[in-house]
Amino acid sequence: MPHPLTVIPAEQLADGKARIAAAVEASRDEILGLSHRIHADPEPAFEEERASERVGEVVAAHGYAVERPAGRLSTAVRGILRGGRGGSRPRIGILAEYDALPGLGHGCGHNSMAASGVGAAIALAAVRDELPGEVVFLGTPAEERGSGKQFMLDDGLFDGLDAVLLYHPSDKDHVEIRLLASEDVDAIFGGRSSHAASDPWMGRNALDALLLLFQSIGLWRQQLRPDARVHGIVVEGGTAANIIPDRAVGRFMIRSTDQAYFGEMHDRFRDLVAAAALATGTTGEAVFSGSSSTMKNNMTLVAAFERNLRGCGVEPGPPDPNLGSSDMGNVSWVVPTIHPCLAICDAGTPGHSIEFREAAASPRGDETTLIAATVVAQTAYDLFRDPALVDAAWREFRGED
Numbered sequence: 442m443p444h445p446l447t448v449i450p451a452e453q454l455a456d457g458k459a460r461i462a463a464a465v466e467a468s469r470d471e472i473l474g475l476s477h478r479i480h481a482d483p484e485p486a487f488e489e490e491r492a493s494e495r496v497g498e499v500v501a502a503h504g505y506a507v508e509r510p511a512g513r514l515s516t517a518v519r520g521i522l523r524g525g526r527g528g529s530r531p532r533i534g535i536l537a538e539y540d541a542l543p544g545l546g547h548g549c550g551h552n553s554m555a556a557s558g559v560g561a562a563i564a565l566a567a568v569r570d571e572l573p574g575e576v577v578f579l580g581t582p583a584e585e586r587g588s589g590k591q592f593m594l595d596d597g598l599f600d601g602l603d604a605v606l607l608y609h610p611s612d613k614d615h616v617e618i619r620l621l622a623s624e625d626v627d628a629i630f631g632g633r634s635s636h637a638a639s640d641p642w643m644g645r646n647a648l649d650a651l652l653l654l655f656q657s658i659g660l661w662r663q664q665l666r667p668d669a670r671v672h673g674i675v676v677e678g679g680t681a682a683n684i685i686p687d688r689a690v691g692r693f694m695i696r697s698t699d700q701a702y703f704g705e706m707h708d709r710f711r712d713l714v715a716a717a718a719l720a721t722g723t724t725g726e727a728v729f730s731g732s733s734s735t736m737k738n739n740m741t742l743v744a745a746f747e748r749n750l751r752g753c754g755v756e757p758g759p760p761d762p763n764l765g766s767s768d769m770g771n772v773s774w775v776v777p778t779i780h781p782c783l784a785i786c787d788a789g790t791p792g793h794s795i796e797f798r799e800a801a802a803s804p805r806g807d808e809t810t811l812i813a814a815t816v817v818a819q820t821a822y823d824l825f826r827d828p829a830l831v832d833a834a835w836r837e838f839r840g841e842d
């Protein structure tokens with residue numbers, strides 16, 4: 442990657458970062474208005490029509506050339522802003538998720554993430570005259586289910602990026618993150634319906650197969666490694682109590698910190714589905730989709746983000762021992778990536794909860810949204826203004842240090 446090495450005087454860098462902070466403050470109402478509109482109008486994975494439209498409209502209003510849809514996903518957005526100093530490098534990706542959780546709304550706070558990504562894009566547009574290369578804003582659907590970013594990776598929307606930045610709301614402040622490999626799997630059982638009182642022996646009970654599968658998974662948990670997870674819900678379990686169900690569907694997720702062990706879990710899950718089908722005389726199928734990977738944190742970018750975070754008065758803590766999963770893991774194996782988390786509520790507040798959802802549109806959540814917009818933009822600015830930092834991130838990524 443040819444980057445002519447230039448030395449930026451410290452006061453010039455500080456001046457640019459002050460302009461970024463001022464730009465976020467000047468757009469406070471626009472950023473928080475967007476956050477609250479998305480929060481009040483939650484849309485689940487792959488259905489974020491209004492959120493993606495709103496996000497696209499705001500970045501377009503700040504000079505970005507916007508494509509919507511971008512690639513195959515109808516709710517993916519790409520906005521490109523060319524820097525005023527010309528050239529095509531570096532290309533820094535700023536990401537925004539905006540999917541909500543069915544039945545819970547924005548219990549993961551993606552409204553705050555979306556607004557902070559847009560806020561960072563607005564702030565970088567305000568210092569466009571100082572930037573070489575391109576800012577690439579990506580609205581990324583379907584983080585909660587289906588690994589939307591993998592579709593976007595396959596569609597080439599991350600091609601040529603030098604770094605990818607975002608922020609995720611949390612109950613703690615930390616920049617490095619550990620992620621479990623994760624995959625969605627539907628267990629689909631097919632039986633034969635019959636009258637549950639007059640002809641039950643004529644039926645083949647698909648719900649029984651699903652219940653057996655839950656039992657098997659419960660027993661399997663005792664033998665699972667401590668860092669592995671499997672959990673699920675019933676999606677379809679029959680239509681009436683007096684009909685033997687001819688179809689039952691469970692939706693599960695399997696997770697592990699170890700990619701090889703994750704593969705073994707796949708095989709075992711398939712066996713459990715087959716065993717439940719055999720025991721009940723039904724058919725059973727495990728349909729896997731949307732895998733997400735473990736996270737390769739780029740520590741060069743982590744350090745840059747932490748410096749800017751401290752500059753905003755926030756002291757980052759150690760990585761969270763509570764493990765989740767994200768399709769950002771998939772991105773992190775392709776391009777230098779970080780997944781910083783900043784608190785919008787008190788430590789100990791569970792994610793995916795009503796309390797967390799309320800925090801995502803609270804005054805504290807709003808302040809965090811603005812801090813995140815500032816720090817994401819300032820870290821991008823560091824990368825735009827210091828080619829040595831981009832090179833260091835790539836050297837680390839390739840294991841050359």
Ligand SMILES: [Zn+2]
Pocket residue numbers: 549550551584609
């Ligand atoms: Zn999330």
Ligand SMILES: [Zn+2]
Pocket residue numbers: 549585793
């Ligand atoms: Zn979530």
